[in-house]
Amino acid sequence: MTETTPQTQSMPRINEPAPDFKAKTTHGEKKLSDYRGKWLILFSHPADFTPVCTTEFMGFAREADTFKAMNTELLGLSIDSNYAHIAWVRSIKEKFGVDIPFPIIEDISMNVASAYGMVHPGASDTQAVRATFFIDPEGIMRAMVYYPMSNGRSIAEFVRLMQALQTADANxxxxxxxxxxxxxxxxxxxxxxxxxxxxxxxxxxxxxxxxxxxxx
Structure with a gap:
């Protein structure tokens, strides 16, 4: 079962601690604290087995090594079951030849999505919008990017933004x-x-x- 603090719809803020969570994923249980010492990109998608989301996940997968070289982990999320996630990942491998190397959070309870402000009633009451969160090695929210359900994100821009954030911090x-x-x-x-x-x-x-x- 997914747990998170807080459990009501909220909106995280830049330069404040990211909402804590403990969640079941396709790679076992994950907590925000597991990523201490690393950057984390946490991103939501409306639903498994949807075409725009499929292109985004393949885009993240293709850049996974680039992010890893920047000490950055990837973590997906949708309001779907772990079984749906596993089936979708297997389908992407079978149909498109792309391995999805990062975990995906099961969030049927919508606890994590609510804590991170991923559910926008104007778009849907039961699906998370395309939200992307950049969390630094100290667990601080550093950037947030929201896209509508109809349009896919640019993974190349997220690579660029991570490079810019790390360069700004270091220098x-x-x-x-x-x-x-x-x-x-x-x-x-x-x-x-x-x-x-x-x-x-x-x-x-x-x-x-x-x-x-x-x-x-």
Missing amino acids: KVATPEGWQPGQDVIVPPPQTAPAAEARAGEGYNTVDWYFSTRKL
Whole structure:
């Protein structure tokens, strides 16, 4: 049986602890604490055996090694039984030749989906929308991305976002729109008037006192 805290519909918030959970999955019981020391991408899908979800799961599977190289684990979820998950994974292997290497949470009770704000009544009262959560090695929510049921997510964007998050953390910088590894990063703007005055002489590519970039 799936357990989670809290058990009412809520909405997690960035830079706060991700909701705890303990859940049955296709790889045995999993808890949020199992992922301490690693990044976790927790993502929901509306239902097993649906075409858009199938393409997404194959996309995540193809990038699983890329995520693993970034110390990142994948964990799926839908409001379906473990048996349905197992049958669907086997079908994807048989029909498309793609192995799904990551676990999928059974959430018939909707406890995890409710704790993470995955159920949006305007879309469906009984299915989770396409929600994706980036949780850091300390269990802190770092990013959330929601898609409608009708449109598949871009797994390449999630790879890029994870690279950007880890780069920002490691170097105390920010990243611009569409940033890719190897491109310049944004230096945090000065916080005082004297610091703003000194910024132009600090060796960065400074367009204005608040906008400076540098190479890593």
